[in-house]
Amino acid sequence: MYGSEGWWPAKTPFEVCVGAILTQNTNWSNVVKAIDRLRDARALNARSLAAMDAETLEQLIRPAGFYRQKAERLKIFAVFTIEVLGGDISRLASMPLDRARTLLLSLKGIGEETADSILLYACGMPAFIVDAYTTRWLTRMGMDMEPAEIREAFSSILHRDADACARLHGAIVEFSKQVCRSKPNCQLCTFKRTCAYYLREGSKRSRKQAQR
DNA sequence: GGCCAGGACACCA
DNA sequence: TGGTGTCATGGC
Numbered sequence A: 001m002y003g004s005e006g007w008w009p010a011k012t013p014f015e016v017c018v019g020a021i022l023t024q025n026t027n028w029s030n031v032v033k034a035i036d037r038l039r040d041a042r043a044l045n046a047r048s049l050a051a052m053d054a055e056t057l058e059q060l061i062r063p064a065g066f067y068r069q070k071a072e073r074l075k076i077f078a079v080f081t082i083e084v085l086g087g088d089i090s091r092l093a094s095m096p097l098d099r100a101r102t103l104l105l106s107l108k109g110i111g112e113e114t115a116d117s118i119l120l121y122a123c124g125m126p127a128f129i130v131d132a133y134t135t136r137w138l139t140r141m142g143m144d145m146e147p148a149e150i151r152e153a154f155s156s157i158l159h160r161d162a163d164a165c166a167r168l169h170g171a172i173v174e175f176s177k178q179v180c181r182s183k184p185n186c187q188l189c190t191f192k193r194t195c196a197y198y199l200r201e202g203s204k205r206s207r208k209q210a211q212r
Numbered sequence B: 001g002g003c004c005a006g007g008a009c010a011c012c013a
Numbered sequence C: 001t002g003g004t005g006t007c008a009t010g011g012c
Helices: A013-022 A028-040 A046-051 A054-060 A067-083 A089-094 A097-105 A112-122 A132-140 A147-157 A162-177 A187-211
Strands: none
Touching: A013 A028, A013 A067, A013 A089, A013 A112, A028 A054, A046 A067, A054 A067, A089 A097, A089 A112, A097 A112, A112 A162, A132 A147, A132 A162, A147 A162, A147 A187
16 A cells, blocks of 8 residues: 655765654654754755754754753764765665674663664665554554564564565654554554454564574 | 643753 | 653643
C-alpha cells in the first residue's frame, strides 16, 4: 500500500537526518514546520547548520519543540557530516553496517532509533527501525522482546533487504496510527498478526544462527 | 487544561 | 541496571 519510496518525505539524505533528529518525541507535522523554516532560510545543509549561531537555529526549529536540545544535536551532526564524512552522508553506506551504526551512536543526541532511521532512510542500509509504535504493538501482543532482539529478528526474516525494512517500518507506523474497526478479517489486525508470526519465526532463526 | 507525538540523556539508588 | 525527571511545542 505505502511502497518503499516517499514514506519518509525528504529531498536529500541530509534532510532525512535533520528530520530524524527533529522528530524525536515529536509529532511529524511539527517537524515539517521546522524543516520548512530551515529550507526557507537556506539552512538545510551541513555547512549552513554548522556555521549558524545557536540562537538563530533555535528559533528556526522552535515549532518542533525541545529546540535548545535539538539545535545542539543538529550542530553536532552537521560538524560530524563535514569533518568525518567530508560532507557526504552516503559515505556511511560504504562502511559495514555495524561500523556506521557505532559511529552514529557515538554522537550526542543520536540514539538507536535515530541512528537506524538515518542508516535506513538516508543511506539505504538494511537497519530495521524499532520505534515506540513497534514496541507498543508487540508488548500488547504479549511479546516481551528487547529492541535489539526485535531488530535482529526482523532484519533476519527480511533477508537484510533495506527496501523491505523501509516498507515494513512505514507500514507499522501507518497502521499503528489507525484505529481497528474490529470487523472480521480486519486488514489492520491481519497485518499485525502476520507480522507477529514472522517475527517469531525470525527470532527463532536468529537464535539458531547465534547458537551455530 | 490534559494528553500525545516517528527520543535521548543525565542523574540517582 | 533500571527508574525518573527534563527538555518544549502544537494539535486535538
